[in-house]
Structures are given as C-alpha cells and as structure tokens.
Amino acid sequence: MASLISDIEPPTSTTTDLVRRKKRSSVSSAASSSTTAGSVSSESHARWRSEKQQRIYSAKLIQALQQVRLNSSAATSSSPTAQKRGKAVREAADRALAVSARGRTLWSRAILANRIKLKFRKQKRPRRTTKIPSITTVVNSSNRSRKRRVSVLRLNKKSIPDVNRKVRVLGRLVPGCGKQSVPVILEEATDYIQALEMQVRAMNSLVQLLSSYGSAPPPI
Amino acid sequence: MSNRRSRQSSSAPRISDDQMIDLVTKLRQILPEIGQRRRSDKVSASKVLQETCNYIRNLNREVNNLSERLSQLLESVDEDSPEAAVIRSLLM
Numbered sequence: 001m002a003s004l005i006s007d008i009e010p011p012t013s014t015t016t017d018l019v020r021r022k023k024r025s026s027v028s029s030a031a032s033s034s035t036t037a038g039s040v041s042s043e044s045h046a047r048w049r050s051e052k053q054q055r056i057y058s059a060k061l062i063q064a065l066q067q068v069r070l071n072s073s074a075a076t077s078s079s080p081t082a083q084k085r086g087k088a089v090r091e092a093a094d095r096a097l098a099v100s101a102r103g104r105t106l107w108s109r110a111i112l113a114n115r116i117k118l119k120f121r122k123q124k125r126p127r128r129t130t131k132i133p134s135i136t137t138v139v140n141s142s143n144r145s146r147k148r149r150v151s152v153l154r155l156n157k158k159s160i161p162d163v164n165r166k167v168r169v170l171g172r173l174v175p176g177c178g179k180q181s182v183p184v185i186l187e188e189a190t191d192y193i194q195a196l197e198m199q200v201r202a203m204n205s206l207v208q209l210l211s212s213y214g215s216a217p218p219p220i
Numbered sequence: 221m222s223n224r225r226s227r228q229s230s231s232a233p234r235i236s237d238d239q240m241i242d243l244v245t246k247l248r249q250i251l252p253e254i255g256q257r258r259r260s261d262k263v264s265a266s267k268v269l270q271e272t273c274n275y276i277r278n279l280n281r282e283v284n285n286l287s288e289r290l291s292q293l294l295e296s297v298d299e300d301s302p303e304a305a306v307i308r309s310l311l312m
Binding site: 086167207211 | 235239240243244246247250251265266269270272273275276277279280282283284286287288289290291292293294295
C-alpha cells in the first residue's frame with residue numbers, strides 16, 4: 001500500500017533510467033548488428049519484469065481509472081451495463097499500458113491510435129444513416145471489392161507453410177501487427193506478452209487492495 | 221497495392237533461418253514452463269507459436285476478468301465512507 005503512494009515520486013528517476021537505457025542500447029548496437037535484437041529484447045525483458053515499471057504502470061492505471069470513474073458518474077443517463085464498465089476499464093488499462101511502453105513498440109502505438117480512430121468513427125455513423133438510398137449501391141460495390149480483396153489475400157497469405165500461417169494468427173492477436181512481416185510480429189509478440197503479464201500483476205494487486213478496503217468494516 | 225502485397229510474400233524467404241530460430245527461442249523462454257518440457261531444439265516452431273497464441277488469449281481473458289472485477293469494485297466503493305475517502309486520496 002505504501003508503495004503505491006510512493007509511486008508519484010518516480011518521474012525524475014524514470015527519465016534518468018531512460019537515458020541510461022538509451023546509452024546501453026547505443027553501446028550494444030555499436031558492438032554488432034546481430035546482438036541488437038537480443039539487447040533490445042533483453043532490455044524489454046528486464047523492463048517489464050522490474051518492480052519499478054510495475055509501480056509506474058500502477059500509478060498511470062490509477063489515474064486512468066479515476067477518469068473512468070468520473071466519466072461514468074457524469075454520464076448517469078446512459079445505463080452502463082457491467083460489460084460496458086468492464087470494457088471501459090480494460091480500455092483505460094490498455095491505454096495506460098501503451099503509454100508506459102514509451103512508444104517504442106508497434107502494438108502500443110496501435111492501441112493509442114485505435115482509440116482516436118474509434119472516436120472519429122463514432123462521430124461519422126449518425127451521418128451515414130440519413131443517406132439511405134445511396135448506401136445500397138455503396139455496399140454492393142464494397143462487397144464486390146471485398147471479394148476481390150479476399151481472393152488476392154488468400155494467395156498471398158502464405159497458407160502453405162504451417163508456421164507462417166500461425167505467425168499470421170499471432171499477428172492478428174497482437175494489436176497493430178496484422179500486416180507485418182514475420183520477424184516484426186515475433187518481436188512485437190514477445191514484448192506484448194511481457195507487458196500483458198505486468199498488466200495482470202498490477203491489476204491483481206490493485207484488485208486485492210480495493211477488495212481488502214471493501215471487506216474491512218470502518219471502525220466506529 | 222498488389223505490388224506491395226507481392227513484395228510482402230517474397231519477403232518470407234529473405235528471413236534467415238537463424239533469425240527465425242533466435243526469435244522462436246526467445247518466445248519459448250517467455251512462455252510458461254508447462255510448454256517448455258523439452259529443452260532441446262526439437263520443439264517445433266509451430267508448437268511454440270501455437271502456445272504463444274494460446275498464452276496471449278489467456279492473458280487477454282485474464283485482463284478482461286480483472287477489469288470487470290475492478291469496475292465492480294470501483295462501483296461498490298462509490299459511497300461516502302472513510303474507505304472511499306482513503307481510496308480517493310490514493311486515486312489522486
């Protein structure tokens with residue numbers, strides 16, 4: 001509990017850590033090209049597993065959750081179901097996770113970019129419903145083009161080698177890596193898995209903290 | 221557009237086997253130990269990738285469950301109680 005309160009301190013220390021990490025990565029890249037990938041991944045390996053990173057993430061998560069609480073309490077007209085609230089929390093947690101990645105990975109940038117895209121799409125939807133007669137023609141042409149696109153995609157989707165097919169599936173699981181090359185997908189997946197593990201650990205400790213507060217009766 | 225896609229498909233043979241092996245071994249190290257019974261090179265890349273996909277799906281599911289629990293806890297704490305005051309100070 002005390003560790004969470006002390007989270008607000010670290011911003012200065014994180015910047016010095018980042019400077020040290022950048023110096024380390026530059027030194028290792030000067031050594032040889034083959035070890036750069038290893039150094040970056042071992043860096044990320046240590047980064048997501050460190051307690052400091054978890055504390056930083058927890059602090060950001062708490063801030064994001066507070067905003068979610070404010071939004072949900074403000075929008076009392078819309079009946080938020082449990083699923084919607086859970087999704088809002090998940091999105092806030094993912095956003096905090098993506099920010100903690102410091103923009104060095106594809107998946108984190110994709111998470112942050114998708115939220116902006118979703119906001120724009122939600123604004124565009126009510127405009128489309130007014131133009132009903134023109135939509136049917138648009139849908140037909142898009143269906144035809146979709147069929148053409150699907151057939152081309154199947155040819156190029158490397159369906160013959162089994163490994164490549166699984167890499168494609170993996171690419172769809174990691175956000176933002178649907179159309180990337182194989183080594184990019186694998187590297188992003190390693191970082192994404194470690195980040196997810198840290199997210200699970202942080203959210204677990206937060207849930208324990210909140211539930212312990214909820215269960216303990218206030219002293220009268 | 222089709223040119224780009226054909227370039228993507230031809231980029232597959234450009235990836236060296238050593239690079240592939242490196243990345244796959246890194247994935248293996250990250251995966252939980254249940255999938256790491258054989259430490260030799262005989263574990264196929266296909267199996268490692270399958271384990272990776274399953275692991276990511278499991279993690280996603282766990283995060284979803286945790287976020288649901290968190291949302292319930294946050295809702296239940298919305299009262300004027302000393303606990304809420306403490307949590308508000310934390311959430312500052």
